[in-house]
Amino acid sequence: MSEFLLLLVSTVLVNNFVLVKFLGLCPVMGVSKKLETAIGMSMATTFVLTLASLCSYLVDYYLLQPLELMYLRTLAFILVIAVVVQFTEMVVHKTSPTLYRLLGIFLPLITTNCAVLGVAILNVNARNDFFSSVVYGFGAAVGFSLVLILFAAMRERLAAADVPVSFKGAAIGMITAGLMSLAFMGFTGLVKV
């Protein structure tokens, strides 16, 4: 149990997917203009990441490994992720049309969020078992959501701040992300994995 807790803390804080591994930067930059959108996006991504890492583990363990088709991993994982994202899109469209509108193109683009494929492949590389895979996927998603929501909250304040002209817009966003990444380096050494 404590092993799972350690894994969770290490993926959320120490090896944060966005700020330490630099995966999934595109949605972090793209959907962080409003806090509500960011929360919606992080919920959708959490769902997709957890489910995708679960499904890709099952596909890898029960289909690819017995048939010795390990070279098809990337292809199979992309297929799994695409299906999970499509499914999520249908559910979101049905349950929350406003969120569906707000997320817009970024919802189908979760498919190409490299964090999702990254989790699946890193799971395989680390030889995680079933529960570790799910915890790892969930931890990655929580880390992603944490950064996305913190970042969105900061950008909402930045929108009202008097930023020098040459730093306006994306530039100040990039600088903020860099500073956040520096801050997250402070977590290194919190957990030894």
Next chain:
Amino acid sequence: MSIVTALWALGILALIFGAVLGYAAIRFKVDADPLVEQIDEILPQTQCGQCGYPGCRPYAEAIANGDDINKCPPGGDATIKKLADLMGVEAKPLDAAQTPAVKRVAFIREDECIGCTKCIQACPVDAIVGASKQMHTVIVDECTGCDLCVEPCPVDCIDMVPVASSIERWKWDLTAIPVKVLES
């Protein structure tokens, strides 16, 4: 040999996923656009047409398709704010073209009124009282100033008069802080 296995494996995998998505497409089918319903709920349902659409529902559909949210004078700032929350866009002041400088209400010159009831039928908020062959009058507090009763009147006895400032109606602009608008 292994290529055939690979083809089979991926084919079957794709087939299973296709079946799952096909089922989900039926299970989570979206009938109508529920967003239009939500917008229609927020609009004041005066059907006054000041937004340029024939009623509140067409305007709700227009908003859902990306029209501006600030074209509804009867709803005022409260409606715009709710719409902004729902649509996830910034609230903006009422469109200047839609709003006269001062609030106006309809006034019927009662000695000229012939009691035709045409303005009563036109009024979206039932702010006009009167009966056939009887003189009509406007309930000032109910009138939204939508101008819809002016057109049907055969004797042109309806004026839109500005509401005079009174102790009850005086709008204190105490909270109006000069806001600096920054380009995003």
